[in-house]
Amino acid sequence: MPLFSGRCYSTAKLVGKTAIVTGCNTGIGKETVLDFYKRGAKVIMACRSTEKAEAAKNEIEQRCKDLTEKGDIVIEKCDLSSLKSVREFSKKILDTEPQINILVNNAGVMMCPKGFTEDGFETQFGTNHLAHFLLTMLLLPRIKSSTPARIVTVSSKAHTRYDINFDDLNYEKRQYSAAEAYSQSKLANVLFSRELANKLKENNIDGINTYSLHPGVIRTELGRHLDKVLFKGSRRMIGFVLYPFMKSPEQGAQTSIYCSVDEKCANETGLYYSDCVATNPDRKALNDEYAKKLWEKSAELVKLGDYNPFTATDPGVIKN
Ligand SMILES: NC(=O)c1ccc[n+]([C@@H]2O[C@H](COP(=O)([O-])OP(=O)(O)OC[C@H]3O[C@@H](n4cnc5c(N)ncnc54)[C@H](OP(=O)(O)O)[C@@H]3O)[C@@H](O)[C@H]2O)c1
Numbered sequence: 001m002p003l004f005s006g007r008c009y010s011t012a013k014l015v016g017k018t019a020i021v022t023g024c025n026t027g028i029g030k031e032t033v034l035d036f037y038k039r040g041a042k043v044i045m046a047c048r049s050t051e052k053a054e055a056a057k058n059e060i061e062q063r064c065k066d067l068t069e070k071g072d073i074v075i076e077k078c079d080l081s082s083l084k085s086v087r088e089f090s091k092k093i094l095d096t097e098p099q100i101n102i103l104v105n106n107a108g109v110m111m112c113p114k115g116f117t118e119d120g121f122e123t124q125f126g127t128n129h130l131a132h133f134l135l136t137m138l139l140l141p142r143i144k145s146s147t148p149a150r151i152v153t154v155s156s157k158a159h160t161r162y163d164i165n166f167d168d169l170n171y172e173k174r175q176y177s178a179a180e181a182y183s184q185s186k187l188a189n190v191l192f193s194r195e196l197a198n199k200l201k202e203n204n205i206d207g208i209n210t211y212s213l214h215p216g217v218i219r220t221e222l223g224r225h226l227d228k229v230l231f232k233g234s235r236r237m238i239g240f241v242l243y244p245f246m247k248s249p250e251q252g253a254q255t256s257i258y259c260s261v262d263e264k265c266a267n268e269t270g271l272y273y274s275d276c277v278a279t280n281p282d283r284k285a286l287n288d289e290y291a292k293k294l295w296e297k298s299a300e301l302v303k304l305g306d307y308n309p310f311t312a313t314d315p316g317v318i319k320n
Contacts, residue, residue, distance in 0.1 A: 005275050006216075006254055006255060006258075006274070006275025006276035006277065007251075007254050007258075007276060008035075008254050008255075008257040008258035008261065008262050008276055009262075010258070010261055010262040010263055010264070012039065012261045012262065012263060013039050013040050014036055014039040014040050014041035014071065014101075014102075014261065015039075015040035015041075015069075015071070016040075017040075017041045017042070017099075017101040017102065018041065018042045018043075018044065018097055018099050018100055018101055018102075018146075019036045019041045019042070019043050019044070019100075019101060019102035019103075019104065019260070020043075020044045020046055020093070020100060020102070020103050020104065020139070021033050021036070021043060021044070021045060021046065021104040021106055022046045022047075022078060022080065022104065022105055022106050022107040022132065022135070023046070023047060023048075023080070023106050023107020023108065024045050024046070024047060024053075024056070024104075024106060024107075025045070025047045025049060025052035025053045025055070025056040026052070026056065026220065026221050027218070027220035027221055027222065027249055027252075028106065028154070028215055028218060028220060028249050028252040028253040028256060029104070029106040029107065029253075030056050030059075030060070030249065031249045031250045031252070031253035032104055032106060032253045032256050032257060032260070033045055033056070033060060033073065034060045034063065034064070035253060035257050036071065036102070036257075036260070036261075037060060037064060037070055037071045037072075037073055038064060038067065038070060038071075039071070039261065040069055040070060040071045041071040041072075041101075041102070042071050042072045042073075042074065043071060043072070043073050043074070044074050044075075044076055044093070044097070045057065045073060045074070045075045045076070046076055046077075046078035046089060046107075046135075047075065047076075047077065047078065048077065048078065048079035048080065048081070048085075050075055050077050053075040054075060057073045057075060060073065061073065076089055076092060076093070077089065078135075080107050080126075080127045080128075080131035080132070080135075081117040081118055081123065081126060081127050081131070082117065082118040082119070082131075083117075083118070083119050083130070083131065083134055083302055083303075084118065085118075086131050086134050086135050086138070087134070087138065089135070090134075090135060090138035090139055091138075093139065093142070094138070094139070094141075094142055094315055094317070095317060095318045096317055096318070097142070097317065098317050099142065099145065099146035100139055100142050100143050100146050100149065101143075101146050101148070101149050101150070102149065102150050102152070102260045102261075103135075103136065103139060103143065103149075103150075103151045103152070104152045104154070104256055104260060105132035105135070105136065105151070105152065105153040105154060105189070106152075106154045106256065107127065107128075107131075107132075108127070108128050108154065108156075108185075108222065109123060109124055109127050109128065109225075110124070110158075110182050110222045110223065110225065111124075111178040111179055111181075111182050111223075111225050111226060111229050111230075112124065112178065112225040112228075112229070113178070113225065113228050113229055114171065114176040114178075116170070117130075117131075120170070121169070121170060121301065122169060122170045122171055122176075122181055123181075124178075124181045124182050124184070124185040125169055125170075125181060125184055125185045125188065127185075128182075128185035128186065128188070128189060129185045129188035129189060129192065129298070130298060130301055130302055132153060132189070132192070133192055133298045133299075133302060134302040134304075136151060136192075136196065136309075137299075137302075137304060137307070137309040138309070140309040140310070140312070141309065141312045141313060141314040141315065142314055143208055144205060144208065144314065145314045147206070147207025147208060148207045148208075148209075148266070149207060149208045149209075150208070150209050150210075150211065150259065150260055150261075151193070151196065151208065151209070151210045151211070152210075152211045152212075152213070152256055152259045152260050153189045153190075153192060153193045153210070153211070153212045153213075154189070154212075154213060154215060154256055155186045155187075155189035155190045155193075155212045155213060155214060155272070155281075156182075156186040156189075156214055156215075157214040157274070158179075158182055158183045158186050159183060159186040159187040159189065159190050159214075159281065159282060159285060160183075160187075160281070160282040161179070161180075161183040162179075162180045162183035162184055162187070163184070163187070163284060164184050164187055164188060164191075164290075164294065165184065166293065166297060169184075169297075178225070178229040187282070187284060187285060188294055188298075189212055190212045190272055190281045190282075190285040191285055191287075191290060191291040191294045191295075192212075192291075192294065192295070192298070193210045193211065193212035193270065193272075194210075194212070194270045194272075194285065194286075194288075194291050195288070195291035195292060195294070195295045196210045196270075197209070197210040197269040197270025198270065198288065198291070199295070199310060200269075200310070203310040203311070205310060208269075209265075209266070209267075209268065209269040210269050210270055211259035211260075211265070211268075211269075211271065211272075211273060212271075212272050212273070212281070213255045213256060213259055213272065213273040213274065214255070214272075214273070214274040215247075215252045215253070215254075215255050215256060216246075216247045216251065216252050216255070216274070216275065217242060217245060217246050217247065218246060218247045218248070218249055218251070218252030219239070219243075219246045219247070219248060219249065220249055220252065223235045223238065223239065226238065254275075254276055255273050255274065255275060255276050258273065258276040259273055262276075265278070272285065
C-alpha cells in the first residue's frame with residue numbers, strides 16, 4: 001500500500017466552465033483532464049505532441065463512455081520550449097474561447113541533459129517556469145473576465161533543495177547540474193504563484209486565486225531522463241526503491257484537482273499545497289523581495305515590454 005494521504009473529496013461540477021491544462025497527454029496532467037471532464041468541463045489539452053494528446057483524449061473518452069454527464073475535450077498545440085508556440089497558443093485561445101475559469105500550469109521536464117529552449121533558456125527553467133509565466137500573462141485578461149477563476153501551478157518539493165542563481169540562469173558560467181536546474185525551476189513556480197497573488201491584490205483584481213503545489217512522488221514518465229544524466233538503469237533502480245512510497249497518477253493528481261475545484265480552498269490565494277493541505281514551502285519561497293526580483297527578470301526574459309497583463313483589456317473572441 002502506498003503511504004500517502006490527501007484527496008479531493010469535492011463533488012463540485014464544472015458544467016459550463018473551461019479549463020486549460022498544460023502537458024497533459026500523460027502523468028498527472030492526464031488524470032487532471034479526466035477529472036475535469038467527468039465534472040462536465042470543457043477541457044483544453046495544451047500539449048506539444050497533438051498525436052500523443054489525441055491518444056490520451058481517446059483513452060479518457062473511452063474510460064468515460066458510460067457516463068451520462070461529461071464535458072468536452074479539445075486539443076491545442078502548445079510547446080513550452082518555444083515562446084513563439086506559447087504566444088500562438090494564447091492567441092488562438094483568446095480568439096476563440098470566451099472564458100477561462102481554470103488554468104493548470106502542469107507540464108514539466110525533470111533532470112534532463114543540458115539543453116536549451118528555442119529562445120536559448122536552460123530547458124527546465126525555460127519550460128517549467130518562463131513558458132508558464134508568459135502563458136499566464138497572455139491569458140490573464142480573459143481569466144479576469146471569467147471570475148471566479150483559479151490559476152494552479154504544479155511545483156515540487158524539489159524546490160527546497162537549491163536556490164535560483166540569477167547571475168547564471170542558463171549555466172553559461174558554471175557546470176550544469178540537472179538536479180539543481182530542476183530545483184531552480186520549481187522554486188520559480190512557487191515564487192511566481194505567490195507574487196501573482198500579490199500583484200492581483202495590488203491591482204485590485206478580485207476573483208482570481210493562485211495556488212502552487214507539490215503533487216507527491218508519483219509513478220509517471222517524469223524520470224525519463226534519469227538514465228542519461230545519472231547512469232544506465234538508474235530510473236528503474238530508483239523506481240524500485242521508491243515504489244512503496246509512490247502515488248499512482250490518479251492519486252498524484254489530487255492536489256492539483258483540490259486547488260482547481262475544491263470549495264475548501266476557494267477563499268485562499270498565493271499559498272503552497274501538499275496532499276490537499278496548505279503548507280509552508282521553503283523559506284526562500286516566502287521571500288517577497290525575491291519573488292519580485294524573479295518576476296521582473298521573467299518579464300524581461302519573455303519580452304513582455306509595455307504589455308501590462310493586469311490592466312490590459314480583454315480583446316474578446318473573434319466572431320466569424
Ligand atoms: N512525478 C512526480 O513524482 C512529480 C513530483 C513532483 C512534481 N511533479 C511535477 O508534476 C508535473 C507533471 O509531471 P508528471 O509527473 O505527470 O510527468 P510526466 O508524466 O513526464 O508528464 C509531463 C508532461 O509535461 C509535458 N511536457 C514536457 N515538456 C513539454 C513542453 N516543452 N511543452 C509541452 N508539454 C511538455 C509532457 O509532454 P511529452 O509527453 O510530450 O513530453 C508530459 O505531458 C511536472 O510539473 C512535475 O515537475 C511530479
